[in-house]
Amino acid sequence: GAGVSQSPSNKVTEKGKDVELRCDPISGHTALYWYRQSLGQGLEFLIYFQGNSAPDKSGLPSDRFSAERTGGSVSTLTIQRTQQEDSAVYLCASSQGHARETQYFGPGTRLLVL
């Protein structure tokens, strides 16, 4: 079946612009996670959704970052007033819901802020 998909694959933007990154999880997966992968920092947790609720937003680096999930499915990560340090690969993962369930990752969105 279809895996986790993310769009766009690549995004180049200018400093100060807003960007939206989209994640389509595996159908039926109630848990959805956003991670960020950058050189030097590795892969870092950003936010976790269970259904449409976000019980853990502890990894969002600043209030310029926000995320939402609608219909228990698609999620959007929004970065306002992008900065060069936001350049990274943004990865989305989904799982069946229990904490110990395997997380399946999408291919990521490569964001470059000029």
Place this chain on the structure above:
Amino acid sequence: QKEVEQDPGPLSVPEGAIVSLNCTYSNSAFQYFMWYRQYSRKGPELLMYTYSSGNKEDGRFTAQVDKSSKYISLFIRDSQPSDSATYLCAVLPNAGGTSYGKLTFGQGTILTVHP
């Protein structure tokens, strides 16, 4: 200090070699241990998932956990060029609280297996 430490390498080995990849972690609350493989420009995919101390085998891959020393390892036997990828260890605390499902990753080790 990072909660999970992993040598980023890079590691280069000849085909057929035994590869040893290692991570250490600092928090005894971590109870679940995973190894992910990530090919270039792809998302990570789960290779191994363990809970208890000891060894778990799956084909050419063996995951080893030593909770007493907070040390986790992945061994790859008879390594192949197709094993060339970045290998990430990840840990998960026991169930409960808002840290549910929140993976903490090591830096990743870049492995190249040359023919």
